[in-house]
Amino acid sequence: ELKVEQNPLFLSMQEGKNYTIYCNYSTTSDRLYWYRQDPGKSLESLFVLLSNGAVKQEGRLMASLDTKARLSTLHITAAVHDLSATYFCAVDMEGNNDMRFGAGTRLTVKP
Amino acid sequence: NAGVTQTPKFQVLKTGQSMTLQCAQDMNHEYMSWYRQDPGMGLRLIHYSVGAGITDQGEVPNGYNVSRSTTEDFPLRLLSAAPSQTSVYFCASSFGVLNTEAFFGQGTRLTVV
Numbered sequence: 001e002l003k004v005e006q007n008p009l010f011l012s013m014q015e016g017k018n019y020t021i022y023c024n025y026s027t028t029s030d031r032l033y034w035y036r037q038d039p040g041k042s043l044e045s046l047f048v049l050l051s052n053g054a055v056k057q058e059g060r061l062m063a064s065l066d067t068k069a070r071l072s073t074l075h076i077t078a079a080v081h082d083l084s085a086t087y088f089c090a091v092d093m094e095g096n097n098d099m100r101f102g103a104g105t106r107l108t109v110k111p
Numbered sequence: 112n113a114g115v116t117q118t119p120k121f122q123v124l125k126t127g128q129s130m131t132l133q134c135a136q137d138m139n140h141e142y143m144s145w146y147r148q149d150p151g152m153g154l155r156l157i158h159y160s161v162g163a164g165i166t167d168q169g170e171v172p173n174g175y176n177v178s179r180s181t182t183e184d185f186p187l188r189l190l191s192a193a194p195s196q197t198s199v200y201f202c203a204s205s206f207g208v209l210n211t212e213a214f215f216g217q218g219t220r221l222t223v224v
Contacts (some may be wrong), residue, residue, distance in 0.1 A: 002155070042201065043154075045212035056143065077189055098169060099144070100212075101153030 002027045005089050006102035013079045013109050021105045023072040024088035031092040032072045035065050036085045037104070043088065047074075079109045112138045117216035118195040119200050124223045132187040132219050134202030142205045143185040144169070144213070145177065147198040150154055154201060192223045 003026040013019055034046040036109065043071050047056045049065035049072060062075045072089055090101045103108070118133045136143065144159035156169030160179040174196060176188040185204075189196060199220050203213040 004151075043203075043215040044219045045214070047179070048212050067125075090153075098159075099154075099156055100170070102144075103151065103153045 002029075002091065002098075002100045004088075004089060004100050004102040006089055006105050008070075009103060009105060011107045013076070013104055013107065015109055015111055016078050018078065019076050021087055021107075023074070023091075023092045023102055025070050025091045025100075026087075027070075027093070028067070028092075029062040029070075029091045029093070030065075030067045031093075032065050032088040033099075034072070034074055035088045035090065037088065046087075055075055076107075079107075081109050081111065083107060088092050096099070099111055114213050115204050115216040117200075119181055119219060120217065121223050122219060124189070124221065126192060126193050126223060127133045128159050128193060130189050130192065132189075132200055132221075133188065134203075134216060135183050136185075136202075136214070137216065138182065138204060138205040139182060139205070140206050140211075140214075142207060144180065144203050145175070145185070146201045146203065147171065147196075148201060149198050149209070150151035150220075157187065157200075164221045189221075194223045196223060197223045 005024045032049045035043040037043045047063040052067040054065045060077045065072045086104045086106045088104045114134045145157040146154035155171045158177040160166045168197045199218050202216040205211045
């Protein structure tokens with residue numbers, strides 16, 4: 001059974017600091033997705049990672065994928081308050097249309 | 112740009128009632144799916160469709176039915192609502208099932224009493 005584990009589940013940061021969110025998964029997959037969800041809102045796509053070693057960056061967020069380690073990271077650089085949200089990773093079940101999500105990391109950035 | 116539209120936004124049902132959650136997309140996406148989101152958990156896939164006339168079960172399909180008669184619409188039916196189905200439901204669509212990002216609707220908050 002595929003398991004997708006994120007850590008930490010809760011993260012409180014000071015503005016200007018750096019931190020990394022980890023997403024581990026338990027089966028082979030080379031497709032991993034990161035989404036952002038604001039409270040009471042829908043999910044917004046952040047990154048699509050499609051191969052081992054893939055790295056994508058958008059503003060203060062950078063995501064990477066290591067399929068051999070079954071690990072993806074979401075790195076936050078110089079956090080700002082606007083990044084406060086819940087971040088989810090999701091893994092494609094070996095291409096059979098079954099997406100599995102992690103439990104989410106609730107990020108709070110404090111002034 | 113409408114994107115993915117879900118209705119209703121909120122719904123309260125009594126145990127045993129049935130209802131249909133509507134989902135429509137105007138992006139000509141092939142792939143559509145339904146998820147439920149419960150507190151402290153990520154999204155769990157209920158059913159999905161890779162095109163009109165084709166549907167399949169996801170991780171938690173029991174108690175739900177779907178159909179895909181058109182590319183645009185993908186309704187989710189609760190056959191006999193139970194309190195365990197209290198959740199927030201999200202519909203999503205993508206151009207293809209692989210290698211593309213999903214676009215999510217705004218969600219339907221369902222309470223079964």
